[in-house]
Amino acid sequence: MEEIKVEDEIKQRLQSYSRRLFLQRAGLLTGMVALGGGSYIYNPKGTWAADPIKVGIATDLTGPISWGGIPNSNVAKMVIDDINSKGGLLGRPLQMILEDTATNEQLAVTKVRKLVTQDKVDVVFGGITSSMRNAIKDTIVNRGKTLYIYPQLYEGKECTPFLYCTGPTPAQQCDTFIPWLIKNGGKKFYLPSADYVWPHVLNAYARTVIEKNGGEVVGEEYFPVDHNEYSATVNKIMSNKVNVVFNTTIPPGVAAFFKQLYEAGFSKNGGRLACVYYDENALNITPANEIEGLASCLDYFKAVNDPYGNKIQAEYTKLYGTKNPFTAGSAATGMYRGLRLWAVAVTAAKSLKREEVAAALDHAKIADGPGGPSEVVPGRHVKMNMYTAVAKSGKYEIVEKSKGQVMPGECV
Amino acid sequence: MNVVPFFFDVLAYSAIFVLVVLGLGVIASMMGIFNFAHGEFVLLGAYTVYLLQEHGMPVWMGMIAAPFAVAIVGLLLERIVIRRFYATPIVAMLGTYAIALALRETVRMLLGGQFYNVTAPFVGSFEVGEFSISKWRTAVIIITVLVMVGSYLLLTRTKLGLQVRGSLENPGLARASGISTSRVYAATFAFGSALAGLAGGLMVPIYSLNADMGVPFLIKSFLAVMLGGMGSFEGSIAGAALVGASSAALPWAIKPVVADVVVFLVAIAIVKYRPEGLLSKWRK
Numbered sequence: 001m002e003e004i005k006v007e008d009e010i011k012q013r014l015q016s017y018s019r020r021l022f023l024q025r026a027g028l029l030t031g032m033v034a035l036g037g038g039s040y041i042y043n044p045k046g047t048w049a050a051d052p053i054k055v056g057i058a059t060d061l062t063g064p065i066s067w068g069g070i071p072n073s074n075v076a077k078m079v080i081d082d083i084n085s086k087g088g089l090l091g092r093p094l095q096m097i098l099e100d101t102a103t104n105e106q107l108a109v110t111k112v113r114k115l116v117t118q119d120k121v122d123v124v125f126g127g128i129t130s131s132m133r134n135a136i137k138d139t140i141v142n143r144g145k146t147l148y149i150y151p152q153l154y155e156g157k158e159c160t161p162f163l164y165c166t167g168p169t170p171a172q173q174c175d176t177f178i179p180w181l182i183k184n185g186g187k188k189f190y191l192p193s194a195d196y197v198w199p200h201v202l203n204a205y206a207r208t209v210i211e212k213n214g215g216e217v218v219g220e221e222y223f224p225v226d227h228n229e230y231s232a233t234v235n236k237i238m239s240n241k242v243n244v245v246f247n248t249t250i251p252p253g254v255a256a257f258f259k260q261l262y263e264a265g266f267s268k269n270g271g272r273l274a275c276v277y278y279d280e281n282a283l284n285i286t287p288a289n290e291i292e293g294l295a296s297c298l299d300y301f302k303a304v305n306d307p308y309g310n311k312i313q314a315e316y317t318k319l320y321g322t323k324n325p326f327t328a329g330s331a332a333t334g335m336y337r338g339l340r341l342w343a344v345a346v347t348a349a350k351s352l353k354r355e356e357v358a359a360a361l362d363h364a365k366i367a368d369g370p371g372g373p374s375e376v377v378p379g380r381h382v383k384m385n386m387y388t389a390v391a392k393s394g395k396y397e398i399v400e401k402s403k404g405q406v407m408p409g410e411c412v
Numbered sequence: 413m414n415v416v417p418f419f420f421d422v423l424a425y426s427a428i429f430v431l432v433v434l435g436l437g438v439i440a441s442m443m444g445i446f447n448f449a450h451g452e453f454v455l456l457g458a459y460t461v462y463l464l465q466e467h468g469m470p471v472w473m474g475m476i477a478a479p480f481a482v483a484i485v486g487l488l489l490e491r492i493v494i495r496r497f498y499a500t501p502i503v504a505m506l507g508t509y510a511i512a513l514a515l516r517e518t519v520r521m522l523l524g525g526q527f528y529n530v531t532a533p534f535v536g537s538f539e540v541g542e543f544s545i546s547k548w549r550t551a552v553i554i555i556t557v558l559v560m561v562g563s564y565l566l567l568t569r570t571k572l573g574l575q576v577r578g579s580l581e582n583p584g585l586a587r588a589s590g591i592s593t594s595r596v597y598a599a600t601f602a603f604g605s606a607l608a609g610l611a612g613g614l615m616v617p618i619y620s621l622n623a624d625m626g627v628p629f630l631i632k633s634f635l636a637v638m639l640g641g642m643g644s645f646e647g648s649i650a651g652a653a654l655v656g657a658s659s660a661a662l663p664w665a666i667k668p669v670v671a672d673v674v675v676f677l678v679a680i681a682i683v684k685y686r687p688e689g690l691l692s693k694w695r696k
Contacts, residue, residue, distance in 0.1 A: 224669055
């Protein structure tokens with residue numbers, strides 16, 4: 001008898017577990033996932049007579065893109081504190097409202113909706129990946145009627161009104177870089193790529209520049225984004241005697257690819273590795289000897305060694321350490337530039353109305369920034385200096401600087 | 413097509429894959445638990461190597477420490493969480509998924525979301541004629557074969573192996589024969605975890621250390637276990653070898669993006685027509 005009772009009880013418990021309890025717990029879990037990452041408010045220090053201007057920052061503090069999101073929020077905090085310490089804008093302090101978009105586009109839409117409808121921010125900065133920008137831009141710009149500034153280097157073709165892109169475009173990353181590669185590598189290019197929007201669109205642009213300069217693309221290949229076995233491609237590169245590997249595969253797969261390429265003797269036989277998102281941060285991905293001679297083209301490197309850039313570096317490192325450094329590939333430079341240009345525009349417009357700020361932002365410029373001066377040009381993109389750098393024993397050396405600021409060549 | 417690099421690379425990738433699947437296969441086949449945290453156990457193994465390297469210890473020492481460190485983590489998790497779910501495998505699966513998330517995000521926080529490299533104990537490659545053969549990948553192939561044979565002997569030729577198989581086959585009878593099935597399960601889970609830790613430690617020089625390094629392997633590893641057939645250790649290995657080899661070999665002939673899909677399609681077809689796994693006939 002006793003045993004049957006116990007068995008019944010277990011059965012009952014199991015049944016109730018598999019239904020109600022499971023549903024309850026699953027519901028709780030979904031709720032927790034939906035709420036996701038945190039929201040943080042940074043109030044201006046000191047006492048202010050006027051209400052604060054609200055700056056919304058929506059970036060990936062957690063999840064796979066957190067390597068970029070963390071420095072983004074760090075830079076935003078640093079610049080906003082600096083503006084506040086110098087009297088704010090229009091006599092008002094800046095309040096930073098930071099939302100963790102957790103590398104999750106659905107969650108991000110909820111987060112930016114909160115920023116524009118509940119917090120009623122005056123401007124939104126953020127998004128690292130193109131898929132993130134595409135997911136949140138409509139909520140911010142069209143439905144939210146708010147200004148949106150996107151800081152990351154990207155594939156171009158973003159021409160939404162009231163959306164400003166402050167990172168480099170394909171034209172800026174290819175126009176001076178590819179002729180340099182042909183001169184310092186050779187004419188035969190191979191384009192191994194991750195299969196998502198940025199490599200596809202960038203490669204199409206790179207191909208035209210390569211062919212215009214007398215080069216030749218012997219292969220263009222796409223891999224699933226988390227691919228980690230590249231022997232077939234490495235073999236094609238070696239047997240076709242390719243001169244330049246213009247890489248757009250991304251972490252984590254890129255580590256395995258560079259290693260296989262190195263072990264096959266690509267660089268040793270005079271091949272040139274090129275990758276336009278590779279910054280100081282990315283140097284950690286592979287051991288230094290495997291990417292010796294890798295060339296990159298970005299709007300800023302530590303090695304530019306200009307007084308203003310060094311000042312930002314020193315300040316940033318003092319505040320946040322070296323784990324998530326201030327680099328171009330993580331959109332930190334774009335965030336810095338974006339905030340400064342926006343501040344200039346607000347000051348010039350003497351208003352926070354979207355149309356008025358945008359009108360001033362359309363031709364805003366700053367004399368100093370990481371990598372030098374920059375200026376918004378028609379098409380809501382930014383012209384800036386570009387630098388070609390080569391990795392030598394785990395450090396970059398600048399080998400070429402653009403002649404003046406390079407035009408973004410978008411939306412004209 | 414160059415025959416030497418082709419065969420070497422297919423073999424090298426299959427070896428890594430077998431290494432990853434071994435631990436998963438042991439846990440799945442011996443305990444009937446699909447461990448969704450397996451990728452994160454691999455990650456912990458890699459992280460152990462990185463951590464010791466940061467503290468000035470040689471990489472090979474980290475690789476020896478990795479399986480032990482992960483075994484301890486596995487043991488703790490089994491005692492605290494997994495053992496409560498043996499009666500409900502589906503809930504166990506969700507439980508391990510939650511563990512996976514927690515482990516992954518913790519490591520991500522510790523790494524600041526960054527990527528780090530670990531240099532292999534053997535750097536560079538052998539020159540074979542006009543081809544280069546990676547030294548470390550060669551080492552991984554050899555270690556995989558040794559571990560594979562070792563695990564097989566442990567499970568089929570030792571008293572512990574007999575107890576493990578007995579506990580799986582008939583837990584009631586095993587208990588009646590004086591075997592503490594609870595302890596056997598804990599040991600098996602720790603052993604599977606250790607294998608995952610070893611896989612992570614050995615492959616971290618080939619990939620780079622980052623919080624998501626275990627993720628790409630997870631789904632394909634499950635596929636391998638399904639292909640091999642649940643409840644069979646040899647089957648898991650055969651499945652892993654098949655999935656690994658075809659993942660590496662197909663991109664030589666067709667587009668890599670398509671190859672990924674083809675691997676899954678073929679595997680699904682096989683599971684459909686041979687639901688008991690590839691080696692079911694051979695085992696009979």
